[in-house]
Amino acid sequence: MHTYDITLALTADLPLWPGDSPFLLEQVEKVENGEGANVSRVSMSVHMGTHVDAPHHFLDNGKTVDKLPLNLLIGRAYVLSLPGVELITASILEKADLPPRIRRILFKTRNSDAWANREKGFRTNFVALSPDAAEYLINRGVRLVGVDYLSVAPFTDSRPTHEILLKGGVVILEGLDLSVVTPGRYTLYCLPLKLVGSDGAPARAILVGV
Numbered sequence: 699m700h701t702y703d704i705t706l707a708l709t710a711d712l713p714l715w716p717g718d719s720p721f722l723l724e725q726v727e728k729v730e731n732g733e734g735a736n737v738s739r740v741s742m743s744v745h746m747g748t749h750v751d752a753p754h755h756f757l758d759n760g761k762t763v764d765k766l767p768l769n770l771l772i773g774r775a776y777v778l779s780l781p782g783v784e785l786i787t788a789s790i791l792e793k794a795d796l797p798p799r800i801r802r803i804l805f806k807t808r809n810s811d812a813w814a815n816r817e818k819g820f821r822t823n824f825v826a827l828s829p830d831a832a833e834y835l836i837n838r839g840v841r842l843v844g845v846d847y848l849s850v851a852p853f854t855d856s857r858p859t860h861e862i863l864l865k866g867g868v869v870i871l872e873g874l875d876l877s878v879v880t881p882g883r884y885t886l887y888c889l890p891l892k893l894v895g896s897d898g899a900p901a902r903a904i905l906v907g908v
């Protein structure tokens with residue numbers, strides 16, 4: 699049984715959504731300075747690295763991240779590889795021959811090369827889901843969608859895909875590193891920080907082979 703850590707390592711040189719708050723991890727107490735312990739503090743966007751979007755990210759009256767059901771964030775998941783795809787559409791998903799009754803799907807695309815190559819710059823041409831792909835997944839009964847770049851939606855048109863998924867009660871997991879993951883069936887464990895009232899939260903995500 700193999701375990702994949704599909705979480706991005708949080709460092710200041712990780713690509714950041716344009717305009718988002720910079721990542722800062724700093725030690726504020728140091729043993730070497732005669733203090734009792736080493737203590738750090740962190741400042742970051744909740745949408746940096748591997749993270750979960752709560753409905754509140756796009757819907758003012760939507761649930762916040764602390765209210766997301768853990769039973770969606772943990773369980774059977776399917777990793778679908780779409781290597782030559784630039785935009786994930788409903789017609790691509792129809793042809794992808796998805797197994798029946800999948801509730802959680804993670805998309806492995808050329809985006810994962812960015813993590814394998816430790817790219818520092820933000821990509822605007824990342825692969826994402828079209829609004830009709832979002833509708834297709836909801837109609838298939840999917841309740842969690844994971845992507846291997848920082849947004850589930852195309853860079854120039856964030857709202858429609860997010861809105862369809864979040865209104866449909868789908869949990870969105872973004873910033874996954876699927877570069878070394880073989881497509882197929884796994885058990886996903888994704889645990890976002892319990893940030894009360896937040897529109898998103900950094901998460902640790904792992905896949906365990908089944």
Ligand SMILES: [Zn+2]
Nearest residue numbers: 745751872898
């Ligand atoms: Zn996000």
